[in-house]
Amino acid sequence: MCQAPCVFRHIWAVSRIHASTLTYRPTTVNTDADDINKDIFRSLHAKRYKSYVIPRLLRQSEALGIVGDALVAPLSPPIYLEVNFPSTKWFGAYGHPIPPNWALYSPEVTITVPDDSEGFYTLMMVDLDRVNVESGTFEEWCHWLVTDIPVKSRLVIPGGSSPFLGPPTDDTRVAIESAKNNMATHPTAPETPVTIPGNVIFDYVPLHPPHQNPARHSRYFIGAYRQPQGQGQIDVAALKKSIQEKIASADATETRGTFEQMYIGEAEKKIQTQERAAVTPSWGFAKTHGLELQGYGFFTSMWNLYTPDIFTRLGIHEPVYGELPKNPKQFIKQVQTASEMFAKLPGPLTTLEVSELQHINKGTKATPHKPRVTMKTLEVEKLKQDDQAQLRARAQKIAEKEKSSVDDVLKTIAAKEAEWQQSAKLPRLTTIGAVSVVKNKVNDVATADGEKTAQAKTRRYKYLNV
Structure with a gap:
């Protein structure tokens, strides 16, 4: 009959011993609630990214031909790169389709380094399917290039930058009015200017895939490249000089790429159409500057009825690909x-x-x-x-x-x-x-x-x- 009280007394005694032990033992556990939440979030985030996103990145990179065009071989990224436009909620970009008018402004990019290492990164976004009429092939064209981005543990680059996009036209206003409360189809500019960390070599240019027959999706690749440790930041002046030298040497050696065939008007000069083509391919740019690809994502887009309006707002020439007339x-x-x-x-x-x-x-x-x-x-x-x-x-x-x-x-x-x-x-x-x-x-x-x-x-x- 006294077994139960004896058991309770034993448990009470043991609990007092553990309490006294915990009271006098030096603690190594972080008791800050914010830090604990951050640790839990990072752990769950890393687990989900590894189990959910990376397998899809590897599978879709093979299916969409990213391997071979942007990647030399299948790559399991060591860091986590998240890309989201105002109307998307992607955990990872692994081939999602997006209309061009959803990407009028630069995406929000989140770089997460699992091992808390600190360093400088280069962010580069390219179109893998820019038409080269002369050779009948497709070449890369750079939409966005930012170097010397300081990253420690986790960095969120705010979205909403698009300095070359003109004011809304009548077509845009009609589309927004017809969409009523659904602003996802035509996002508007943020109220305050966006500050991009690092050195912006090429500002963001919205997606503007050309009209092709038969219709074809354009693939867009965005990568986070780790810069060499111990070498400091990239020499921006030397980088811009090398781009101009590449354009000049192409004319001298008659090895013309996409940048030698584009129509160049005032708007094209402002956007630096030739320079953006000359800096590609992305893997060549990384090799030249000793960059190592650490994280990446990709998505697709194709011409729709709103795309000509984007060309108009950018003020650039809209190509229509097909056979030339005989006369x-x-x-x-x-x-x-x-x-x-x-x-x-x-x-x-x-x-x-x-x-x-x-x-x-x-x-x-x-x-x-x-x-x-x-x-x-x-x-x-x-x-x-x-x-x-x-x-x-x-x-x-x-x-x-x-x-x-x-x-x-x-x-x-x-x-x-x-x-x-x-x-x-x-x-x-x-x-x-x-x-x-x-x-x-x-x-x-x-x-x-x-x-x-x-x-x-x-x-x-x-x-x-x-």
Whole structure:
């Protein structure tokens, strides 16, 4: 009957012994609540990143061709890199698709170093699928480059930087108004300017994947590179000088890359279009400066209806990739005619009647000219005559059967053919019809007396802009 009290007395005695031991033993446990929460957060964060993100990074880097284009071999990143735009909540970027208008401003980037080591890092974001028309391949183009970022344990680089993006256009305002409270599709600039740690070599340029046929996703790779220890910060002046030397040497040796083929206007010079291409490829830049890739992420994007508005806000030329016309001067004349048609429209396209849209779709017929007589034209004329003879013979038989005139039968056949053509599906947009529904931008190829039109008439060009 006294077993229970004895047990309780024993437990009470043991607890007093442990209490006295804990009271007098020097403690090594951190009792600060904030620090404990940070330690717990970092432990859980690292565990989830290793078990969830890294396997997906490795799998998707193989599936999307990141390995081979940006990575030499599959890499399990030793540090954790998180990339998030205003409308995303990614724990890790491993191939997520994102519309270009979601990425108008620089993303928030979080660099976490598990071992608490301190050092300088370089952050580089590139487009892996910039079109090189000359070689028929794709090359890299740098959207963002920041060096000498001091990182110790964990650093959050705030998002919201986009110094080259112009004010919202009418198209942007309409899109924002239609989206109402959903601002994810068109994020706005932060109220206060964003401070980026480190040395910004190239400011952030929003995603602007070009229109391609067939449609193609552009892959964007962002990497955090550890700078060599003991060498201090990267010499920014020497870096910019080496970029200019690369552009100059490409012209001298005729090894032209993407930066030698781009259209360069005032906005392109401001954004440093050539320099951003010359600093690539990313792996070559890292090798030159002794950088070691520690963390990375990647995502995809493709052209949508809001992308031309991004080109307009950046003030840069929008390329349209396809075959060059056989007669560039005639094409420019067609574009000028289409621009005049667009200027004479009675109202917005959404308010036009079906008959007016059909008229635009058909375009304007070219002025007929007398072709030269060749063996091919003679053969075509003979085929036409044979076809007319067969049609008349058929009409003759029908007329004899129905006891009517041949001319009446021919008129009936022609009326049925016209009725069939009227009910048939509208043909594809002609050059004139397509251009007439595109907004006539100032200083564009579509302008009759613009600077680009004059250049297109006098030199061979790579891009067509409608």
